[in-house]
Amino acid sequence: MAELVPAPFPDLVTRLYREPRNQDALFELKRNRWYAPPTGGPDLSVQFHDQRAGNPLGPAAGPHTQMAQNILLSYVAGGRILELKTVQINDRLTIGRPCIDLTNVGYNIEWSQELLVEDSIREYVAGAMLVHMFRFAHEATHNEPHVPASGLSQLPGPTGEVIYDLSVGYDLAGIRSDKIRAFLHSMRDASVLVDRLRDEIPSEFAAARALEYPSCLSNSITLSTFHGCPADEIERICEFLIGEEDFSVIVKMNPPMLGKERLEHLLHDVMGYTELAVNPSAYASGLAFDEGVQLCRRLTDYATARGRYFGAKFSNTLEVMNHRDFFTPDNNVMYLSGQPLHVITMTLTDEFARAIGPQFPISFSAGIDAQNFPAAVACGFTPITVSSDLLRPGGYGRMGAYLEKLASEMRRVGAGNVDEYILRARENGTAGTNQDAAARNLSIIAEEVRNDPRYRADKNRKIPTRVDSHLETFDCLTCDKCLPVCPNAANFTYPTPITAFDYHDLVIATDGSWKPGESHRFEITETMQIACYSDFCNECGNCDTFCPEYGGPYIKKPTFFGSVATWEKAAPRDGFVTQRTKNGGWIRGRVKGHLFQLTVNAADGCAIFDDGAAEIEFAIGRMTPNEVNKKANGEHHVNMWAYHTLRHLYHGVHDPSRINQVNSAAHVAESRS
Numbered sequence: 001m002a003e004l005v006p007a008p009f010p011d012l013v014t015r016l017y018r019e020p021r022n023q024d025a026l027f028e029l030k031r032n033r034w035y036a037p038p039t040g041g042p043d044l045s046v047q048f049h050d051q052r053a054g055n056p057l058g059p060a061a062g063p064h065t066q067m068a069q070n071i072l073l074s075y076v077a078g079g080r081i082l083e084l085k086t087v088q089i090n091d092r093l094t095i096g097r098p099c100i101d102l103t104n105v106g107y108n109i110e111w112s113q114e115l116l117v118e119d120s121i122r123e124y125v126a127g128a129m130l131v132h133m134f135r136f137a138h139e140a141t142h143n144e145p146h147v148p149a150s151g152l153s154q155l156p157g158p159t160g161e162v163i164y165d166l167s168v169g170y171d172l173a174g175i176r177s178d179k180i181r182a183f184l185h186s187m188r189d190a191s192v193l194v195d196r197l198r199d200e201i202p203s204e205f206a207a208a209r210a211l212e213y214p215s216c217l218s219n220s221i222t223l224s225t226f227h228g229c230p231a232d233e234i235e236r237i238c239e240f241l242i243g244e245e246d247f248s249v250i251v252k253m254n255p256p257m258l259g260k261e262r263l264e265h266l267l268h269d270v271m272g273y274t275e276l277a278v279n280p281s282a283y284a285s286g287l288a289f290d291e292g293v294q295l296c297r298r299l300t301d302y303a304t305a306r307g308r309y310f311g312a313k314f315s316n317t318l319e320v321m322n323h324r325d326f327f328t329p330d331n332n333v334m335y336l337s338g339q340p341l342h343v344i345t346m347t348l349t350d351e352f353a354r355a356i357g358p359q360f361p362i363s364f365s366a367g368i369d370a371q372n373f374p375a376a377v378a379c380g381f382t383p384i385t386v387s388s389d390l391l392r393p394g395g396y397g398r399m400g401a402y403l404e405k406l407a408s409e410m411r412r413v414g415a416g417n418v419d420e421y422i423l424r425a426r427e428n429g430t431a432g433t434n435q436d437a438a439a440r441n442l443s444i445i446a447e448e449v450r451n452d453p454r455y456r457a458d459k460n461r462k463i464p465t466r467v468d469s470h471l472e473t474f475d476c477l478t479c480d481k482c483l484p485v486c487p488n489a490a491n492f493t494y495p496t497p498i499t500a501f502d503y504h505d506l507v508i509a510t511d512g513s514w515k516p517g518e519s520h521r522f523e524i525t526e527t528m529q530i531a532c533y534s535d536f537c538n539e540c541g542n543c544d545t546f547c548p549e550y551g552g553p554y555i556k557k558p559t560f561f562g563s564v565a566t567w568e569k570a571a572p573r574d575g576f577v578t579q580r581t582k583n584g585g586w587i588r589g590r591v592k593g594h595l596f597q598l599t600v601n602a603a604d605g606c607a608i609f610d611d612g613a614a615e616i617e618f619a620i621g622r623m624t625p626n627e628v629n630k631k632a633n634g635e636h637h638v639n640m641w642a643y644h645t646l647r648h649l650y651h652g653v654h655d656p657s658r659i660n661q662v663n664s665a666a667h668v669a670e671s672r673s
């Protein structure tokens with residue numbers, strides 16, 4: 001299984017400052033997909049617990065909130081309440097791969113964080129610091145005083161306010177453990193880590209060291225419990241988090257609370273997803289509806305008495321039997337998200353809100369997209385989080401359309417802020433409290449979505465189209481779909497010259513003399529190529545789903561590791577690692593089990609290609625060897641495809657005209673040497 005490896009903080013900071021200036025993008029998210037709050041209103045800000053956020057939208061705890069760069073991208077694209085990926089005591093999970101199937105509606109077998117808890121702490125703090133740099137970049141001028149900051153956005157005002165909401169799981173013993181308590185305390189007071197990371201900011205961006213980074217990352221938690229966790233245990237966990245740890249808490253509810261009959265009527269009879277079978281055990285355990293209402297009442301009183309807030313999130317994913325061949329067959333169940341879950345969860349939320357009363361705070365996540373987001377805001381939900389839709393083409397960049405749609409709906413009904421919008425969205429000025437209006441909107445909108453054909457199975461059968469071609473090391477359709485659909489920004493682009501030439505392998509005789517061997521053709525037909533930064537890739541499979549060619553970008557495109565250590569650990573998997581030095585650099589490759597290295601000596605104008613059995617020196621740019629040194633006995637055939645591949649990869653990924661994670665790291669290393 002591919003392991004995620006957090007990038008060194010200096011490399012991330014370097015990329016944050018250099019990439020936008022160089023190519024108007026950040027972690028490959030183009031500037032035109034960065035969210036720009038509407039000038040002159042309306043005001044999209046909302047209250048969440050005791051804090052204000054620039055808007056109610058954010059990524060759900062999941063693939064978009066695990067790594068530091070994910071947190072930055074979530075913010076840059078418009079998210080303002082970021083639910084950080086669920087942290088739990090078992091941080092050595094083995095999750096099957098691929099784990100995300102967004103072929104149409106959305107299934108996953110994902111779970112909590114894949115990083116060690118201490119790495120999650122660092123990623124969350126590093127991500128929040130990157131967001132802060134992004135927001136206040138105008139205060140952090142580059143080392144050239146006449147150059148204005150970094151070309152980053154300036155979001156110092158209320159529209160830029162961001163809230164980080166923690167997510168922890170899954171049972172009382174784990175949550176009370178020293179490890180998880182240490183996590184909670186680090187998020188409450190991250191000052192030591194902030195200072196350590198501040199010291200790591202490269203001197204080139206020294207002004208960023210002077211920014212005042214928030215040391216309290218979060219004071220709220222969204223609790224995820226095991227599917228089937230008994231009510232009593234959920235209540236004890238909430239009491240612990242509120243009473244002993246002083247956090248406001250949202251508890252996640254499960255779709256089966258709606259009851260088997262009602263849920264399956266919606267799923268099968270109303271929406272037509274007859275192929276989906278809910279795991280029967282999902283009904284037999286976990287919180288029942290009435291139990292949930294009682295529990296929420298008691299915990300609301302418990303939190304209020306302690307000056308904290310309590311609410312519920314609708315909902316978890318729905319556990320269904322694995323009827324597809326996307327995930328490995330040992331996965332008997334998978335978790336449904338997307339369009340069908342939206343209808344089920346809106347119905348459940350409406351039932352619950354009617355039972356508990358309109359004043360009860362509700363956060364929402366289930367099949368949210370740009371079209372239904374304004375309606376979810378009209379229901380008073382805060383936050384409204386999203387995951388599946390951000391895995392579709394456009395990725396994080398899809399969030400801008402949600403907020404534009406909301407702003408346009410608000411203007412249409414003459415609402416200057418979210419409270420006014422709730423009052424006017426469906427009832428246009430009807431009297432009553434804002435909470436009453438939100439509850440009435442919810443009943444109306446739940447009925448609307450049940451009747452809306454767009455959530456039905458026949459509207460959600462379409463699968464991404466494939467063309468009849470297979471990915472190779474170089475060249476593809478260059479559609480760029482694999483870039484934004486990757487939640488970790490693992491896929492990246494690098495430039496190459498268009499080239500085509502014939503070359504010969506080398507045959508080195510026993511006595512060391514050599515002659516040309518078999519002839520081949522080497523061709524590159526595109527000026528922009530795709531590669532994958534392996535340390536950021538957990539092989540979730542999502543880029544394969546949306547790539548129109550066969551093979552999977554993360555499998556077939558060159559994979560670059562962040563260090564020799566991660567490259568060696570990944571053996572026998574194919575991949576490359578490269579570094580630059582003052583006078584050149586090197587690239588090592590492992591291709592079908594064979595190791596190759598190209599060492600470039602720019603000062604001498606030569607490069608040495610080493611395949612383990614021979615060292616061959618070339619003048620840079622020439623195809624005829626200057627010198628051949630055989631290291632092994634007997635005749636040896638040298639695969640010169642590897643040589644030409646290494647040199648094009650080396651020059652491509654280090655080309656300063658296109659900033660990526662590989663050359664950002666190389667830039668940091670070079671500045672230090």
Ligand code: SF4
Binds near residue numbers: 541
């Ligand atoms: S590169 Fe592809 S497989 Fe790897 S994390 Fe990104 S989307 Fe998933």
Ligand code: SF4
Binds near residue numbers: 471477479481546
């Ligand atoms: S690898 Fe696939 S998705 Fe990525 S640019 Fe090429 S064709 Fe498009």
